[in-house]
Amino acid sequence: MKVYLDNAATTPMAPEVLEAMMPFFTTHFGNPSSTHQFGRTVKSAVETARKSIARQLNCSPMEICFTSGGTEADNMAINGAVSQLGVRHIISSEVEHHAVLHTVAHCHTDRDIRISMVDLDKQGHVNIAHLRKLLADSEEKTLVSLMHANNEIGTMIDLDEIGDICAEYGALFHSDTVQTMGHFKLDMAKTKVHFITGAAHKFHGPKGVGFLYLSKDVHIEPLIRGGSQERNMRAGTENIYGIVGMAKALEMACADIEGHQKYVQGLKDYMKKQLCEKVRNVTVNGCEDRSLYTVLNVKLPPTDNASMLLFLMDIDGIACSGGSACSSGSNQGSHVLRALHVDQKSPNVRFSFSRYTTREEIDYAVERLVHHLNPIPVMH
Ligand SMILES: Cc1ncc(COP(=O)(O)O)c(C=O)c1O
Structure with missing residues (x-):
C-alpha cells in the first residue's frame, strides 16, 4: 500500500487540472507575445487564468503577477519593497519559510536593511504586543513579513488583525500564503495586505508555477529582466500550461x-x-x-x-x-x-x-x- x-x-495534481492543461502542450503552442492567431489564442488563455485567480481572491486581475512558484513570489515582494518602496526595516519571524528568511537575511547583509524578529510563543503564535512595540519604535519605512500558516506546524496568524496593525503604523505587509492559498477563503478587498503569494503545487496544481498578488497601491520593478511580459514585472515567455493548470486548480479548490x-x-x-x-x-x-x-x-x-x-x-x-x-x-x-x-x-x-x-x-x-x-x- x-x-x-x-x-x-x-x-498530487487533480486529473481535471491535467485535462485543462493538455491542449497547451499540443494544439495551442503559440507564444503569447506573438500577435498572430497562434499567439493570441494562448495570450487569451493566460488572461482568462489571471481573471479567474483574481475572482477567487476578490481582487483586480492587474494585481496578479505570475511567477515560477512561491519562492520567487516571496523574493519578488521582499526585494521589491526594499528596492522600490523605500523599506529600510523588516519585521519577520524565526519560523518563516526559507524563501522569506534567506531573502530577509540577504537584504540585511547586502543592503544594510535592519531586521527585527518578533517574539513567538511556544506554539509559534506572534506576540502582538511585541509586534506593536517594534512598529511603534520603528523610525524607518517598515515591511512586516509574517506567514499566514506555518508549513511545518500549521500555526496561523490572523491576517486581518496583522493587516490592521500594519496599517495603523503605516507599514507595508507581506504574508506568505503558500500553505493557505486554496485552503482558506482570502478576500483582498477586505484584508489590508500589500503582498501575498501562491504556489499551484500546494493546491493540486502543477509544480513550477505560482503568483504574487500585489495590491494596486504598490508598484515594483522586475527581479527578472529581458521582456515586457506580466506588464513589465516579470520577463520571460510565460509558463502557459502551468498558468492554465494553476487557475483550474484554484477554481476547483475554491469551489x-x-x-x-x-x-x-x-x-x-x-x-x-x-x-x-x-x-x-x-x-x-x-x-x-x-x-x-x-x-x-x-x-x-x-x-x-x-x-x-x-x-x-x-x-x-x-x-x-x-x-x-x-x-x-x-x-x-x-x-x-x-x-x-x-x-x-x-x-x-x-x-x-x-x-x-x-x-x-x-x-x-x-x-x-x-x-x-x-x-x-x-x-x-
Ligand atoms: C510556506 C511556504 N512558502 C514558500 C514555499 C516555496 O514554494 P515553491 O516550492 O513553489 O517555490 C513553500 C513550499 O514548500 C512553503 O511551504
Missing part, C-alpha cells in the same frame, strides 16, 4: 473550500485521536485550535528507531516528513522546531493531508507507526 501524507511538501476543510479537518482530528489512543506521551507541535487543517505535527516518545523512523515508514510505503521538504536533506533538524525550543532528540513527524487522503490510509500509517515505535524484541 502506498500512502501519501506529505501534502504540505506538494500535492468547495468549506467541504474540503470539513473533510480534511476530520482526517486530522481522526489521526490525532488514533495517535493519542495508541502512542504514549504523544504531543502536538504547534497550535491545536487556530491551525492549518492540512497539517498535523507530532512529537513522539523517544525510541531507538528515532533516526530511522521516516525511513522505516517509507519502506512501508508511507510518505511523511520530519520538517519542510526543502530542509529534509540537511541533518540540522527543523529551524521551526528549533526556534520554538522543541526537543529534537525524540522524533517529530509532520503528517499532512489533502482531499484525496482516506481514513484507511491513516489507519495503515498509524498501525505502522505504532509498530516502529514498539519494535518486537529480537530473540537471540
Whole structure:
C-alpha cells in the first residue's frame, strides 16, 4: 500500500487540472507575445487564468503577477519593497519559510536593511504586543513579513488583525500564503495586505508555477529582466500550461473550500485521536485550535528507531516528513522546531493531508507507526 501524507511538501495534481492543461502542450503552442492567431489564442488563455485567480481572491486581475512558484513570489515582494518602496526595516519571524528568511537575511547583509524578529510563543503564535512595540519604535519605512500558516506546524496568524496593525503604523505587509492559498477563503478587498503569494503545487496544481498578488497601491520593478511580459514585472515567455493548470486548480479548490476543510479537518482530528489512543506521551507541535487543517505535527516518545523512523515508514510505503521538504536533506533538524525550543532528540513527524487522503490510509500509517515505535524484541 502506498500512502501519501506529505501534502504540505506538494500535492498530487487533480486529473481535471491535467485535462485543462493538455491542449497547451499540443494544439495551442503559440507564444503569447506573438500577435498572430497562434499567439493570441494562448495570450487569451493566460488572461482568462489571471481573471479567474483574481475572482477567487476578490481582487483586480492587474494585481496578479505570475511567477515560477512561491519562492520567487516571496523574493519578488521582499526585494521589491526594499528596492522600490523605500523599506529600510523588516519585521519577520524565526519560523518563516526559507524563501522569506534567506531573502530577509540577504537584504540585511547586502543592503544594510535592519531586521527585527518578533517574539513567538511556544506554539509559534506572534506576540502582538511585541509586534506593536517594534512598529511603534520603528523610525524607518517598515515591511512586516509574517506567514499566514506555518508549513511545518500549521500555526496561523490572523491576517486581518496583522493587516490592521500594519496599517495603523503605516507599514507595508507581506504574508506568505503558500500553505493557505486554496485552503482558506482570502478576500483582498477586505484584508489590508500589500503582498501575498501562491504556489499551484500546494493546491493540486502543477509544480513550477505560482503568483504574487500585489495590491494596486504598490508598484515594483522586475527581479527578472529581458521582456515586457506580466506588464513589465516579470520577463520571460510565460509558463502557459502551468498558468492554465494553476487557475483550474484554484477554481476547483475554491469551489468547495468549506467541504474540503470539513473533510480534511476530520482526517486530522481522526489521526490525532488514533495517535493519542495508541502512542504514549504523544504531543502536538504547534497550535491545536487556530491551525492549518492540512497539517498535523507530532512529537513522539523517544525510541531507538528515532533516526530511522521516516525511513522505516517509507519502506512501508508511507510518505511523511520530519520538517519542510526543502530542509529534509540537511541533518540540522527543523529551524521551526528549533526556534520554538522543541526537543529534537525524540522524533517529530509532520503528517499532512489533502482531499484525496482516506481514513484507511491513516489507519495503515498509524498501525505502522505504532509498530516502529514498539519494535518486537529480537530473540537471540
Ligand atoms: C510556506 C511556504 N512558502 C514558500 C514555499 C516555496 O514554494 P515553491 O516550492 O513553489 O517555490 C513553500 C513550499 O514548500 C512553503 O511551504
